[in-house]
């Protein structure tokens with residue numbers, strides 16, 4: 001729900017880069033015979049997951065700062081939210097935050 005999946009193309013490139021990075025810094029050649037292959041896959045998946053979460057956040061919120069629209073909690077409407085963690089600091093709901101357009105006009109008029 002809170003991640004944007006990489007395309008197959010991107011994932012394959014990412015995997016190549018990831019293996020190359022490990023090998024560049026001394027990990028022996030990575031294939032399914034590698035004695036730590038399961039751990040390497042585990043690390044790869046965790047990093048891929050992190051990237052996908054970041055992509056999702058960028059897509060979700062990239063338009064907000066441009067418009068000067070504040071963010072609020074979907075659950076309680078509070079603006080006391082952590083956009084990075086997608087978390088409401090008032091009610092602790094993690095259902096997500098959205099652009100709060102209730103006072104958009106006021107914000108626009110005071111920002112110029």
Ligand SMILES: [Zn+2]
Nearest residue numbers: 073076088091
């Ligand atoms: Zn809330």
